[in-house]
Amino acid sequence: MFEHLVSFKFKEALSPSKEAELLEALHALKTQVPGIVELTAGRNETLETGNIQGYMLGLRVTFTDRQALQDYGPHPAHQSFVAMLDGLIENVIVIDYPIV
Template sequence: MPMFEHLVSFKFNANYTPQQESQLVETLLAFKNQIPGIVELTAGVNVTEETDNIHGFTLGLRVTFEDQEALRQYGPHPVHQQFVKMLDGILDSVVVIDYPIKK
């Protein structure tokens, strides 16, 4: 079974603060030790110099899961759901891409 990649880009509204930014990144980075099935995880603030392409997306997440079932279990996991609640009132838009990793 192939591993799965989970990519997420977050766009926040005017209620979003720099303090929330660091808290969100720290929370995302902690997922690796709290949610089973995660092989690798990175998260951070978008620092692209391609300003024509940023479209307001300021935070990125990349998670590699051991398989598709681990990805499916991630969404409803209580730690992930706690993070989703942190986005209430500050999230403007989100882009999610999931795909199997071909070798």
């Protein structure tokens, strides 16, 4: 299995409705993209305020294998979500690793 971690930093604060829309789209990926074992997404609520650094949403996806992770990037449902971020994102951190 492969783990996919993403942290999103936005250019400005999201409205509650925009945040809810993005989180709903992220959660929907679990049923839209083959090879996803588990998916969680949410707002960063860390109490370690020095560590937020503006990254306000997080995503964790567990894939069946490396191929499922590779197929996720170009999948139309994922690309539709990426299009929703147009003009909103300042930075994104992505970490992928095999689960051993």
